[in-house]
Amino acid sequence: MADALEQLKARARDLGQLMQLGMLLSWDQRTQMPPAGARGRGEHMAFIQRLAHDFLVDPEMGWLLDELEPRMSSLDPDGFDYGLIRLLKRSHDKEVKVPAELRGEMARAAAEGNMIWLKAKSTSDFQLFLPALERNIETRHRYVEALAPEGELYDALLDDFEPEMKTEDVTRIFAEIRDELIPMIAELREREIDDSFLTGDYPTDRQIPLLRDVIDTFGHRPDSWRIDPTEHPFAASAGRDDIRITTHWYPNNLDALFSTFHEYGHGLYQHQLPAEVEGTPVGGPASLGIHESQSRLWENLVGRSMPFWRFYYPRVQERFPEMLGNVDVEQFYAAVNKSQPSLIRIEADEVTYGMHVILRFELEQDIINGRVQLRDLPDVWGQKMHDYLGVDVPDDAHGVLQDMHWSTGLIGYFSTYLLGTVMSVQIWEKMQEDVGDLDELMERGEFTPLREWLGANIHAHGRKYPPQELMQKAVGSGIDAKPYLAYLKRKFGAAVAA
């Protein structure tokens, strides 16, 4: 068994290398690559996808797994070896159903779609985007067909991002959230909160050192992290010591601050993944939902909390005295927590955010089940935005073209944003139980206990458990919307009203 396990691990390392290279290529494409490089980059991504596919479906991989699986009972079920066999078995069995050419086509369609989307969004031209979207959706249809899921078609896609999660569970959780959010949104939109001072003169040359100070304050190794400007903020990593977060600094607001809190959470997760299995599939993050729980935790539970701002507000205020000199911390806190329906998901507040995700989740199911024509998406989008958030969409750039995901064929991804947000509150509450008074720590600017708890209870497990099993281990329960909804009610029920 030892020998077969070593062979499996060597193959796992190769897969891990390809994942890291893919992430680096994607970061490069979005931050560095000359635009005309897109076609070549599509080939690179297709090549990496094909190799990963070949490595995973290799019959020798199958034989090793067949040999190892019956003997798993002799392994520690909480160990990485056990987790690796389980993970690779699942990935192998899934991937053998996917033709290699289809993987290549998906990668090429994604690279091309992304570049066309960039153009289409800048001119708000959905017609320009439509053929690329059709190509991407068509490859996803073939992908679903190849996987032939037992339950709903959408399960096959969701599972890529949130392993073992089922469409019906997400539907149930999202329905519970929607029922609470819709009246809450209606109530909050009537509140008068002055946030005018958040828009104005915020010179980027003073923001950039502030963003560095944020990650210094939360804690990081400066020789392992970098921050770059991009159109859409994201985090990437080519290894535990190569963490790259991006943000978009605007000269007239502080949005970059909040997106840096968010990307810091992603970066910290990658940075604290288990060293002993670094660069292998089991050493990666558990799921996108778990990843998002980390980013939303730092963005919202820390970065939009009163205790944090009691500690940190003076540093922001002193950098922008013209804008904030006469604004006290209570006013600032109220403003950064103002809930107001708006057009853009990534700019949405904590309360309305969920509805943006639910809208996309519903549309994706309609797309995959053929209940909507792609050319009708702008209209359907507009109707739903009106129904759910009471806002009118002025153009496609502020509507269906706002997000990159569909341009690269990523269907099933959006759900993880809200699932992660829900889990972030469960994780926060368990951390509070274990660590003690988190409010007091934040007010003193002490983030090491938070980093360490997250490291030990979430990050250090890598991908050895499926996400819901990880939640059981870490917080004692699978995903549950109640703590999240209770948190929103507590926070937005009364305290915010100025």
Place this chain on the structure above:
Amino acid sequence: MADALEQLKARARDLGQLMQLGMLLSWDQRTQMPPAGARGRGEHMAFIQRLAHDFLVDPEMGWLLDELEPRMSSLDPDGFDYGLIRLLKRSHDKEVKVPAELRGEMARAAAEGNMIWLKAKSTSDFQLFLPALERNIETRHRYVEALAPEGELYDALLDDFEPEMKTEDVTRIFAEIRDELIPMIAELREREIDDSFLTGDYPTDRQIPLLRDVIDTFGHRPDSWRIDPTEHPFAASAGRDDIRITTHWYPNNLDALFSTFHEYGHGLYQHQLPAEVEGTPVGGPASLGIHESQSRLWENLVGRSMPFWRFYYPRVQERFPEMLGNVDVEQFYAAVNKSQPSLIRIEADEVTYGMHVILRFELEQDIINGRVQLRDLPDVWGQKMHDYLGVDVPDDAHGVLQDMHWSTGLIGYFSTYLLGTVMSVQIWEKMQEDVGDLDELMERGEFTPLREWLGANIHAHGRKYPPQELMQKAVGSGIDAKPYLAYLKRKFGAAVAA
């Protein structure tokens, strides 16, 4: 045969993809990567090297080549198919002699060596560097041993950069050059030329647009090129439409201008490689020497010529009126062509440059043949600098630690700088014959005929010929130092003297 050829081409494309990924990773490492990412990057590079090795030595690759080689007589010897079979046969036969683990070790030693060298150079600490150098040289010794070249040991290394070139030919060419250069250097160092205005206040914010203007003027597709700052300028490419040149802009001189001319030549070569075989080994550059012939051509034959400066000097002068307002084009030309022995290769003028390369070539042979101990390198370096250029080396940062190459195990590489410089003059003279009066074109700022001639006669051949065969096709002769030496005598014999 058609089927075997298609299979070979598919394998060739995979090899080409790995080469492009390797180049991109290397660019990223040198311009973007957080320092602590070095260890992980070493693993990435080792992984890519191992895959390339595996693909190349794959027995099926051998069988395909065995099947195709006897039938090459039915192919056009000037076609890419013929060239591909010849190139892969040669690479395959060479690579099967190299153990896979050794390839991995070489890549890891290189990645680690590079990071240690950066530190050692910044503190001028050769002792810090020595263990990493020893590790790299040790792997090269094992590499030479594995290849067991028929002639000199050094042939095995030289061949990696300049295929089919022999040590004895380089020795002969370099001896011919050295005999002419030494008296020329002695004579030129006595000349009094005022170049004081080249050092002073050259704000980088005015240099950066100038560097962009240079590549606009020479000609490029803006959506395919980028310029970044680095410690040591270089060019990289992840495809014909993804050209990345780097430079180092100093606030007190115009060195970045000349390094941009140089890297433009490298970038143009990559950009004009043959589209029909893009991303395959035969679609790459012919050799490092040929690559260098292109960079030196734009740097020196164009960028240090009087006709070019008659056209371009006003643009430089108007950007730096405080420094150059009272300097006329003759003075500027004389200053940028001042020959003066100095410590740093990449800052050397056209005349003394060759001696820097010859010194390294001689030391490399001593290293590979065990005639020098690595720990003695700083002393031997100092002695040779004294003998050849009459300068005293103050510290290792300005001596043996100045170049990156040895830190990554690149032995045999330096020679190509001088071989390329020699060939650049042969190419220039043939272009002059074919295109007409190049001086007149440069004086009018017309570079399209130069780009097109180089494209058709050098770049479009990719790697289908070994470099000396390419020279035969392009200029009607193999490498020959005479045109180069005659050019130096013509240029520096009298005209420069102010």
